[in-house]
Amino acid sequence: MNLSNITLGQYFPGDSAVHRLDPRYKIVLTLLYIVTLFLAGGVFSYLVCAAILLVVIFLSRISLRMVAKSVAPIGVLILITAVLNIFYTPGENILWQWWVLKITTEGILSAIRMIARIIMLVAGSSILTYTTSPIQLTDAIESLLSPLRVIRVPVHEISMMMSIALRFIPTLIEEADKIMSAQKARGADFESGNVFRRVKAMIPLLVPLFISAFRRADELALAMECRCYNGGKGRTRLHKLKAAPKDHVIFFTVLLLFAAISVAGRFGY
């Protein structure tokens, strides 16, 4: 197991049209895309959804291989969904039957639909994280959630927590890797045995990791205080999010497109 292969929230810097779109619009459009996927009904709406995804991938200049890589980890989930859909969708047109199990045309169709949905959902969201830096993401979330400040939701604090978490993920992964190698060198075994044994082998890894995370948190808080951090009040930003007219046009065009697909999907196209 190599922890440094984890690509959580990985960002590929670039200067494509997708990279440049205001991150707030990107987040909203990704969410709307997911909704549209679930409103899609017939072959037509699925194909349009897939076409949109392909166009966005092409525009973002992210390689299809990278997108495929983001889908790979949920392979098992896709498989389970497929099996459940095949066997549990009620249908008339029986193709194969054995004991209580039967495969129907309806089941196969529903499985294909579900798989397509999940793949497009994950690929679509991965385009969001691939083309948006963690800073932009957390800034955009802060900005999108800012109306909630009226009901006393600590929006700035939430976004600061997220960005610090993202900042420390690589540091903690590196540290976990180091502790693991140190323990492997002393004969610890993380790879064999059943699930329980493996989880148990993780405990001596997690304890030092937690202790050091708390020490880091202490030191970071001190360093932030020394740099005059005082919450969100009166704080300015180096990069302030500012949507250009072009961003508005793109947003509303895509919004209309999604609405049209959803309506078509509801009518079975």
Next chain:
Amino acid sequence: MDTILRCEHAAFHYPDTDGAVLHDLSLSIERGSFTAVLGHNGSGKSTLAKLFNAILLPDSGKVYVDGMDTSDEAHLFDIRRRIGMVFQNPDNQIVSSVVEEDVAFAAENLGVPPDEIRRRVDDALATVGMTEFVRHAPHLLSGGQKQRIAIAGVIAMEPDCIVLDEPTAMLDPAGRRDVMQTLHRLRNELGITVVLITHHMDEALQADRVVVISDGRIVLDGAPGDVFTHCDTLASYSLSAPETVLLLSALQDAGLDVPLTAMTPEACADAIAAALSE
């Protein structure tokens, strides 16, 4: 003399512990000077540093920053802005996952307008020689580079003084050299007062003034040329003089006529060569 930092009879103990960490400590730091603070582990150096920017307040006595009393809440952010602080572990003081955002952090907290933040970030990165890394991820940098980013983040506050608590303790020799060069540049080009807490004698040698602390008291204070000639006194505070001084002192004991004040390796070599050729 224009003092930037002044401790007057400051005493301090941590809550829920017995025994004071600092006892009746008085110290003035001159504006534009480069002071090294030495002391064995647990002597109270980090505690003293935290008194300087109002992270901790003295139990009795006073600490003044540019004439402002650190116990006066109204001056808190003004004091923290003037006295920048850099710590030992570079990983635990970098806030952001992009270099420029991290350098901007303090200026953002101070409510500096975006254009001005941009200028300060670019200037600070140029000063520490890290301009080309402006959009890099800090976790991919070397220890010395990370520490220079931390220093840049502090200079973006445009402080009068920068206090560094063992900034080179986790660095390799190349990283240490880069950080020391950066500190000299801050002092010489920007006129920033430097207070460097360190365990490395060769770094203390580069200062104008060395303050030795033992058990919360100042025990030696003077130019490196003075302080380091007291080999035995230093040893009694669990510190050792720079190796050049130890060598010169051993040569003196052996009867060679060399001055203990030749402390840099070059001066030491010259002094020995001169004494031998006589």
